[in-house]
Amino acid sequence: MENTGTVTAKNIMIKCNSIFKTFESKDDENEVIRNFNLEIKENEFVVLFGPGQCGKTTVLNIIAGLEQSTKGEVFVNGRKITEPGPDRGMVYQTTALFPWLTVMGNVEFGPKSLGVKKKERRERAQYYIDLVGLKGFEKHYPIKLSGGMQQRVGIARAYCNNPPVILLDEPFGALDAQTRYLMEEELGRICTKEKRTIVFVTNNIEEAIYLADRIVLLTNCPTTIRKEYIIGLPRPRDYTSNDFLTLRKEITSEMDETI
Amino acid sequence: MKRVFTKEKVQMALWGIIGLMSILLIWQISVMVTSLGRIMPEPIEVVKSFLISSIKPVGRYTLLQHMLFSLLRVFVGFSLSGVSGIILGIAMGRSKTINSIASPIFNMVRPIPGVAWIPLAILWFGIGETTKYFIIFMGGFAQVVVNTMSGARKVDKTLVGAARMLGANKRQEFFRIVIPSSVPYIFAGLQISLSTSWMAVLAAEMVSSYKGSGWIIITGMNNGNTVQILVGMISIGVVGLGLANLMRIIERRLCSWRIQGQ
Amino acid sequence: MVNNNTIEEEKITSVQSPEVKVQVRGLTKSFGDLLVLDDVSFDVRKGEFLCIVGPTGCGKTTFLNSLTKLYTIDEGEMLVDGEPMDLKKHDIAYIFQEYSTMSWLRVDENVSFGLRIKGYPEEVIKERVDKVLKMIGLDKYRHYYPKKLSASMLQRVVIARAFAVEPELLLMDEPYGQLDLQLKYKLEDELLRLWEKTGTTVIFITHNIEEAVYLSDRILVLTNKPAKIKEELINDLPRPRDIADPKFVELRNRVTELIKWW
Numbered sequence: 004m005e006n007t008g009t010v011t012a013k014n015i016m017i018k019c020n021s022i023f024k025t026f027e028s029k030d031d032e033n034e035v036i037r038n039f040n041l042e043i044k045e046n047e048f049v050v051l052f053g054p055g056q057c058g059k060t061t062v063l064n065i066i067a068g069l070e071q072s073t074k075g076e077v078f079v080n081g082r083k084i085t086e087p088g089p090d091r092g093m094v095y096q097t098t099a100l101f102p103w104l105t106v107m108g109n110v111e112f113g114p115k116s117l118g119v120k121k122k123e124r125r126e127r128a129q130y131y132i133d134l135v136g137l138k139g140f141e142k143h144y145p146i147k148l149s150g151g152m153q154q155r156v157g158i159a160r161a162y163c164n165n166p167p168v169i170l171l172d173e174p175f176g177a178l179d180a181q182t183r184y185l186m187e188e189e190l191g192r193i194c195t196k197e198k199r200t201i202v203f204v205t206n207n208i209e210e211a212i213y214l215a216d217r218i219v220l221l222t223n224c225p226t227t228i229r230k231e232y233i234i235g236l237p238r239p240r241d242y243t244s245n246d247f248l249t250l251r252k253e254i255t256s257e258m259d260e261t262i
Numbered sequence: 263m264k265r266v267f268t269k270e271k272v273q274m275a276l277w278g279i280i281g282l283m284s285i286l287l288i289w290q291i292s293v294m295v296t297s298l299g300r301i302m303p304e305p306i307e308v309v310k311s312f313l314i315s316s317i318k319p320v321g322r323y324t325l326l327q328h329m330l331f332s333l334l335r336v337f338v339g340f341s342l343s344g345v346s347g348i349i350l351g352i353a354m355g356r357s358k359t360i361n362s363i364a365s366p367i368f369n370m371v372r373p374i375p376g377v378a379w380i381p382l383a384i385l386w387f388g389i390g391e392t393t394k395y396f397i398i399f400m401g402g403f404a405q406v407v408v409n410t411m412s413g414a415r416k417v418d419k420t421l422v423g424a425a426r427m428l429g430a431n432k433r434q435e436f437f438r439i440v441i442p443s444s445v446p447y448i449f450a451g452l453q454i455s456l457s458t459s460w461m462a463v464l465a466a467e468m469v470s471s472y473k474g475s476g477w478i479i480i481t482g483m484n485n486g487n488t489v490q491i492l493v494g495m496i497s498i499g500v501v502g503l504g505l506a507n508l509m510r511i512i513e514r515r516l517c518s519w520r521i522q523g524q
Numbered sequence: 525m526v527n528n529n530t531i532e533e534e535k536i537t538s539v540q541s542p543e544v545k546v547q548v549r550g551l552t553k554s555f556g557d558l559l560v561l562d563d564v565s566f567d568v569r570k571g572e573f574l575c576i577v578g579p580t581g582c583g584k585t586t587f588l589n590s591l592t593k594l595y596t597i598d599e600g601e602m603l604v605d606g607e608p609m610d611l612k613k614h615d616i617a618y619i620f621q622e623y624s625t626m627s628w629l630r631v632d633e634n635v636s637f638g639l640r641i642k643g644y645p646e647e648v649i650k651e652r653v654d655k656v657l658k659m660i661g662l663d664k665y666r667h668y669y670p671k672k673l674s675a676s677m678l679q680r681v682v683i684a685r686a687f688a689v690e691p692e693l694l695l696m697d698e699p700y701g702q703l704d705l706q707l708k709y710k711l712e713d714e715l716l717r718l719w720e721k722t723g724t725t726v727i728f729i730t731h732n733i734e735e736a737v738y739l740s741d742r743i744l745v746l747t748n749k750p751a752k753i754k755e756e757l758i759n760d761l762p763r764p765r766d767i768a769d770p771k772f773v774e775l776r777n778r779v780t781e782l783i784k785w786w
Contacts, residue, residue, distance in 0.1 A: 255705075
């Protein structure tokens with residue numbers, strides 16, 4: 004597979020520079036990430052795909068600035084990442100919605116924090132609420148929404164600050180298989196409409212192939228890149244097309260060797 | 263909130279009334295046929311006296327006024343313990359240093375019940391209102407602190423992270439994440455604190471006062487007036503029930519985001 | 525059902541036997557005005573692997589809870605070997621979505637739990653537990669507490685516990701929902717192996733169409749609420765199955781078409 008070394012520095016949005024991460028506890032050291040290098044182009048949809056629970060989420064958290072690497076650095080838009088910030092939207096598996104805020108309150112949280120005037124932030128939030136298909140649910144509290152709808156709120160909230168980068172950490176991992184297909188379709192639609200650079204973590208191979216421009220296959224602990232796949236299938240993709248299934252088997256067997 | 267009278271709710275209410283009536287009936291019958299009549303008045307007598315003393319003064323004030331005096335004391339003491347308890351609780355929950363300083367003292371003082379402070383309070387503040395406020399304060403303070411503290415500690419780290427990813431600064435993080443997610447805990451603390459405050463005011467009034475529900479009971483005892491004692495006790499029960507319901511309504515309003523279903 | 529040439533193991537021949545193990549007749553359940561199950565009837569043959577799939581929110585959980593008698597059903601009955609299902613008489617095991625291991629028991633104690641309740645002699649328990657732990661590859665972990673095990677290991681414990689009682693009927697509710705696809709297929713293969721070895725009758729309820737096609741001898745497709753049986757599909761693809769096999773894809777697409785709401 005082609006690597007991304009040929010692209011010019013200008014349109015590289017995310018750059019991970021030999022990242023290492025070791026968790027230290029009282030009596031042992033646990034190396035989670037070893038020499039992780041990755042460049043992601045602007046508006047590229049990259050899926051970090053790999054087995055188990057090991058380092059995928061940690062990589063994402065380091066890009067988010069929620070965790071610090073032991074060694075190496077991350078640049079987003081040419082700026083070194085040291086802490087969380089509104090230039091990167093994040094979507095969580097657990098949704099991490101603020102339960103005491105309504106759908107509108109959650110979505111406008113970002114702009115409100117940044118001091119955007121009420122009228123403007125309401126308009127912007129409304130745009131994204133409509134985009135994710137939640138029109139009419141603005142005043143609902145998260146607890147009253149289904150899992151799929153909660154995740155829609157999470158996506159709208161991440162987009163509402165208008166960040167160039169969106170990070171998604173197994174966002175559909177807790178949904179049932181059918182709702183999951185629906186959400187994958189929806190995310191595909193949103194991404195075509197609102198171009199962003201996306202890093203998507205998953206352990207579901209169907210989801211990875213359905214969504215990605217490029218799949219980065221990771222090894223198990225300590226996490227590093229095993230192989231990359233550029234996914235050239237036309238969109239919208241068909242889960243049961245021959246090409247899809249062939250690719251799925253190829254990547255799966257490659258991963259099985261990893262385990 | 264819409265009120266729905268389902269068949270089941272009506273049934274439950276009916277059972278409640280039946281329960282209450284049967285207790286009164288048993289009381290009435292026992293007084294009539296056994297020697298219990300020598301130490302207990304008839305329930306009719308008590309209810310009558312309860313209604314009369316609502317208009318006619320007992321001592322200097324009517325029963326309602328006595329209840330209001332007690333409530334006022336509770337209101338002052340409870341507000342003090344609530345506000346300071348929330349502040350200390352959040353401080354201890356969020357700052358390790360403050361927690362290290364405060365927790366040894368706090369944990370030692372905490373097991374001492376509010377009423378144990380009565381003698382000291384009287385020596386310090388005399389028998390005026392300050393003493394009552396102080397006792398109520400000591401009775402309710404610890405519960406608020408303990409609950410608030412655990413609420414402030416249990417703030418979901420993912421939510422804090424999510425807020426920071428959305429651009430919230432430290433101040434916003436505190437006011438828009440830590441505080442709201444502690445509210446349910448704070449409320450649980452306030453609820454317990456309110457009921458202990460109500461108990462503390464009665465204890466304080468029994469020791470030294472010339473008004474309040476506690477005073478009614480104590481003078482009843484001094485005069486050998488069982489009816490008056492029972493009237494005082496019932497007034498306490500009624501007010502306590504009212505306060506608990508009030509808190510529940512406020513909680514529903516404030517924490518409606520936690521209630522599942524339609 | 526024919527197609528005998530695809531069968532390799534002798535054991536499976538018994539699957540083909542027409543002997544009916546479970547009969548569900550006219551199962552109906554509603555909550556208030558909401559009808560959730562509408563006159564569901566089907567048979568399961570001895571040793572058959574039956575998958576039931578339906579659209580999200582079709583009342584899958586209600587369906588299962590009615591089968592397990594967790595809910596009292598409005599109408600209908602469930603017969604095992606022609607007699608009304610009786611949890612005391614019939615050996616029926618359940619595996620639910622949540623890993624319901626008992627956290628205070630070690631792996632082998634968890635697995636032997638059901639056997640102890642049924643009062644098996646100690647030697648039998650030991651033999652059965654050893655056998656099933658070996659089959660599922662948990663032998664090394666027999667003295668671990670659940671807290672120390674990964675999600676997939678926990679799911680294995682649950683499956684081992686179910687198979688330890690050598691159930692006549694195994695009811696499963698999407699037991700692999702939260703696991704990653706890789707592990708899921710591994711565990712599914714393990715499940716198929718155990719099932720083929722023991723000849724247990726399985727009813728497996730899921731939202732995952734591919735999973736149903738991968739596992740089943742037969743698929744019942746449910747309608748949306750109120751759930752009724754929409755269609756019954758025989759699945760005689762040879763095992764081990766290949767998800768990219770055109771016949772597999774054809775069946776999967778057919779089930780998808782019957783269910784698709786998204």
